[in-house]
Amino acid sequence: MYDDLFGKTVLITGGTGGLGRQLIFDFSSAGANLIIHGRNFTTEFDSWLESIVKDFNIRITKMSFDLDDEESIKASFRSIPASIEIDILVNNAGVAHGGLFQMTPINEIKQVFNINYFSQVLITQHVVRRMIRKGCGKIVNISSISGLDAKPGNVAYGASKAALIAFTRTLSAEMSSYGINVNCIASGLIETKMATMMEGKALKLMIEESGAGRLAQPKEISNIVLFLSSDQSDFINGQTLRVDGGSI
Numbered sequence: 001m002y003d004d005l006f007g008k009t010v011l012i013t014g015g016t017g018g019l020g021r022q023l024i025f026d027f028s029s030a031g032a033n034l035i036i037h038g039r040n041f042t043t044e045f046d047s048w049l050e051s052i053v054k055d056f057n058i059r060i061t062k063m064s065f066d067l068d069d070e071e072s073i074k075a076s077f078r079s080i081p082a083s084i085e086i087d088i089l090v091n092n093a094g095v096a097h098g099g100l101f102q103m104t105p106i107n108e109i110k111q112v113f114n115i116n117y118f119s120q121v122l123i124t125q126h127v128v129r130r131m132i133r134k135g136c137g138k139i140v141n142i143s144s145i146s147g148l149d150a151k152p153g154n155v156a157y158g159a160s161k162a163a164l165i166a167f168t169r170t171l172s173a174e175m176s177s178y179g180i181n182v183n184c185i186a187s188g189l190i191e192t193k194m195a196t197m198m199e200g201k202a203l204k205l206m207i208e209e210s211g212a213g214r215l216a217q218p219k220e221i222s223n224i225v226l227f228l229s230s231d232q233s234d235f236i237n238g239q240t241l242r243v244d245g246g247s248i
Contacts, residue, residue: 004231006031011086013037013067013123014093016045018192019142022218023090026226028052033059035086037076037093039066067093067119068111077126085134088229089127091120091141091164097157109156116160121167128175136179138229141168142221143186145244161186165240172238181237183228188244191215210245 010027014020015036027034036049041062053060063080065072095115097108124139131137146154147161168184175182188210224243227233 002030002230008032008087010088011035012090019218022222026222028056035061037063067115086127086130088138098153101155112156113160117163131180132178139182140228141184143184145186169238184240186242187221188216
């Protein structure tokens with residue numbers, strides 16, 4: 001379906017999570033080469049990557065850094081040779097957080113923003129410099145419906161995801177003249193490990209508020225990421241696509 005992704009190089013942050021794994025598989029299936037970020041890589045995950053490389057005859061490079069460590073991010077990008085072009089960036093990494101405003105220490109809010117927003121901005125700065133030299137590129141930011149909806153307990157997570165949505169819109173205006181498209185996905189809760197960590201009552205409520213009456217499957221979000229990364233989305237720029245099963 002996405003033949004134009006063949007041979008492209010895709011950088012995926014948060015590659016070891018549930019959605020990250022789906023993105024790795026789907027981009028690999030399309031013949032794309034990958035640069036995968038993760039904080040920690042397990043033996044099981046590395047073995048899985050080896051099978052992906054063998055099955056699809058692609059190239060995979062790993063990057064390991066903590067999203068809460070600015071110097072670690074900078075050092076990791078300095079290690080990538082300037083000759084390596086990055087065609088597509090998927091800012092998928094993030095951390096969940098819940099808590100009422102008056103009960104949330106300011107340091108927690110700062111850390112959530114560091115991981116969900118500032119690290120994405122820093123990573124994007126490094127990547128767009130390479131894209132500008134090439135004169136094209138696609139950036140897909142993974143936000144959340146929590147960045148659009150006002151819900152109690154989302155003062156840190158929701159605000160950080162709202163910042164990523166605003167960042168998408170502004171960056172698209174700056175990058176369009178360089179042939180770089182920047183779009184965002186505001187997803188509903190995805191059936192991954194992050195969902196299982198939610199408090200039971202909150203999880204039940206999110207399912208009930210979805211028109212589909214269920215959580216999103218990683219494949220359903222990945223499908224949209226691949227579309228926004230492909231030539232088929234060339235005239236879509238600066239948009240935030242809500243993918244939530246029709247919340248009510």
